[in-house]
Amino acid sequence: MPQPAAIILSVAVFSAAAFWLDRRSRDWLSLGGERAIAEMRRDTIEIARLEPHPEKLAAQFEKFLRDQCQTSYAALLVDQGEAHTAGRLQFAKNRPGYAALAEKGWTTPESLLRRRSTPGLDDLRAFLAEHSLGLMVASPRGSPNPTLIIALGTKTNEWPFTYPEVQRLQNIAELMDNILTRSRLTLQAAVRARMEHLAMMSRGLAHDLNNLITPISSFLVHTDGRYASGSPEGEVHAAARRSVRIMGDYVREALFFSERLTPRFERVELGRIFQEVCAVTATRAAERGVAVVGVPEYDGPVTADSVLLQRMLANVVGNAIDASGRGQTVTLSATLGRSGFLCLRVADAGCGIAPDNLARIFDPYFTTKKYGDDVRGFGLGLTICQKIVQLHGGTVAVESELGKGTTVTLNLPLAQSA
Ligand SMILES: Nc1ncnc2c1ncn2[C@@H]1O[C@H](COP(=O)(O)OP(=O)(O)OP(=O)(O)O)[C@@H](O)[C@H]1O
Ligand SMILES: [Mg+2]
Secondary structure, three states, rough: OOOOHOOOHHHHHHHHHHHHHHHHHHHHHHOOHHHHHHHHHHHHHHHHHHOOOHHHHHHHHHHHHHHHHOOOOOEEEEOEEEEEEEEEEEEEEEOOHHHHHHHHHHHHHHHHOOOOOOHHHHHHHHHHOOEEEEEEEEEOOOOOOEEEEEEOEEEEOOOOOOOHHHHHHHHHHHHHHHHHHHHHHHHHHHHHHHHHHHHHHHHHHHHHHHHHHHHHHHHHOOOOOOOOOOOHHHHHHHHHHHHHHHHHHHHHHHHHHOOOOOOEEEEEHHHHHHHHHHHHOOOOOOHHHHEEEEEOOOOOOOEEEEEHHHHHHHHHHHHHHHOOOOOOOEEEEEEEOOOOEEEEEEOOOOOOOOOHHHHOOOOOOOOOOOOOEOOOOOOHHHHHHHHHHHHOOEEEEEEEOOOOOOEEEEEEEOOOOO
């Protein structure tokens, strides 16, 4: 073949190959290189701007990564003490692969093929294979204690992740890590500020109210029986006693927030707490014809404040009873949650919560219940629960569908540091 023809042919072959390779690399991101990173960073920041809640934000980041990275699986594993977890996926810190990943900062099944066998790398290989992962990156880079690990499934086109793709993901992982950390701190600060505000309001209100109702209450006690029952005076007297009792309850509930509470952590028996919660809510349940059932599936060691734990569960079970119809059942359960956490759940098949109300149920004094019938309804039950959860370093989440029912999930650490 003459030389110019050979050159033209090689250029044509090379261009075709380059075009094909370029098309393949476009699979991962619509654009290559620096511009792709800039666009992904911009999109990531935009998602964060619209979603302030850290857990929902993590779920949106996962969806974004699935869409962008040509994979049907993406998980953000966050530090939960003994392991990094995302849903059911757990990557324990004490497994040899953890240190190996932290040291290198990323791994793919293909990069491990080229490396000699060590306990750490073998463990990583097994973890990737077990969960069909195509790429894992840890953030921050080079840290022995990463705060975030991103795991991607294998690509839908079955090609391996390339090194430039790994670098892009590392870049995005660090951005997501920073944003999630900030989002969590902002949420914690907001809950703390709300509790402090509530404490200040409650202190003033509850103490003054308490002083004012004490003489009325004593008067009513001393005049009890003076008026014939059924007479107009007798009825007014009974109504006044009921109102004063309600005011007393109200003051006690409000005072919960004014105290600087220090939980008394001790080893608790979940079985006993469940029994007590059922006993405390039995009258309410019987009146409404609702059954409350629950035996803890997990009844191992838990350190918590037993009085507060019981109060928290009684509040949530009480709400579930109020929401249920005659003949329905409220289920209380305890299982081992994500690593190092206890997962308590209260589920009902009652009226559910309207989406507009769902955003407000933890607000102090938000209630849809009318006081005056047999149902309490200060709108403080869930605010109190949120404070108890906060005192234990846990989280609370509520899922609800109108007409179908509600599930409240309380995640509490199994152990408390001194
Ligand atoms: N399981 C549930 N099903 C339906 N709605 C619920 C449920 N749990 C809570 N809610 C809604 O959330 C509101 C706030 O609940 P919260 O426990 O804070 O106050 P409350 O029950 O109204 O009054 P309190 O607990 O002070 O007696 C309720 O009024 C109700 O509208
Ligand atoms: Mg309540």
